[in-house]
Amino acid sequence: MGVDDPRTTLLRRRLLQSKPFLRCLYLEWYSLLAARIQGLDPVLELGSGGGFLSEFRAGVIQSDLIRVPGLSLSADACRLPFKEGRLGAIVMTNVLHHIPDVAQFIAEAVRCLRPGGHVVMVEPWNTVWSQQIYRHLHNEPFDPGATWKFPFTGPLSSANNALPWILFRRDRARFEETFPKMSIDTIQPMMPFAYLLSGGVSRPIGAPGWSYRSCRTLERRLALERLGLFALIDLKRRS
Template identity: 55%
Template sequence: MIGNLLQHPLTRGLSLDDPRTTLLRRQIIASKPFLRRIYAEWYADLTDAVGERHRVLELGSGAGFFKEVCPQAVTSEILLTPGVDLIADACVLPFADASLDAITMTDVFHHIPDVGAFLTEATRCVKPGGKLVMVEPWYTPWSGWVYSHLHPEPFEPAAGWEIPSNGPLSGANGALPWIVFKRDAALFAQRFPRWRIARIQPLMPFAYLLSGGVSLRALVPGWLYPGVRFMESHLRQERWAMFAFIELELGE
């Protein structure tokens, strides 16, 4: 399989649920200029959406550097990981009612085994007018092929909202954000009427793939990033995007 040939040597043979994998992925992001620029762009978008809100929780912080961009964020991870503020399960958040201004995440929602339970917790913990913002894999004709052939995680657009709990990180369905917020948008609105989908912006058809992400070798040097992003901006994102920026706002 192509994915096996391109697998990054630092994570080869390690379980996704091994905390060492998270730490190695942090090292990989820092060492790959093209990939780091992707995360910097995502974090800037998340921070812009959060604005001046002070009590911000980031879920799944272990491999990233969101706090460098958003210093007020409380970082968290489901595994015991050095460098994060607390250990937290997204389905049982250790926060008081209406105590958070925002929750952010990057590539985390599609790992949550029961997103209904998480959204219930988010509704409880976030203040009225607060935000839930994320960057997640997204289903398009192009991404469906890529995620099915070049990515180790399951990608099942026909599945339901829950995923098998094989492990905190190995359990996944990359199509889950698209399922909840696009395919089942009416069901989402029925189950969680206080949450309004403020924005869904499909993005990045090729950049992440060319970077190799946190699992594969980089295919291009960092200096090509502006050119790749310029080229991508001229494509029809609804057909080609591999990710989406998703912004929800909580009503009264």
């Protein structure tokens, strides 16, 4: 099955539930997201198809471009079906780097969020360590020299793992000038090894669940600015 096949998303949903180490990792990601959006409603999740955030945070509007059972709606991040100022927060996990016109998405987020709302995400990040992983051990493109746009080939096959770093670190000044109503509140690199040990959603096996806590204890002692494979990113809608 291709990555854009809805059956692939359903398979990934099952893997997230059946692999204890990977489930622990996603529970930590969801905990980080939930902590950033306390008291903000309604909350829209983009790319919900393979995940289980709704089990962790009640009332989330689940959406995905890929049509799979159990979602609230099918939605394109660049054309959100909400009125101006309707949302309290937008959250996503490994979604932004698949959006082919990220400037259009940010413009939509500004339109749909009320002042004080947040866009919170966990995304791939560009560090000395992650460059080696994304260039040599990952199937998705990784191009730190790219622009903000790339061709659309499909909801998941379209990608640039370097896009979050491009947008919020390399081109931060341009981002702030282009979107004065959106501030970059937090960029927190993290997890240089945990996702690799989990086997991710493309491999049926991974490290045992009991080893997750030890792995994370070790990771927190490392220089994550240089080694983080992912980052927690929090954007805030200004008044």
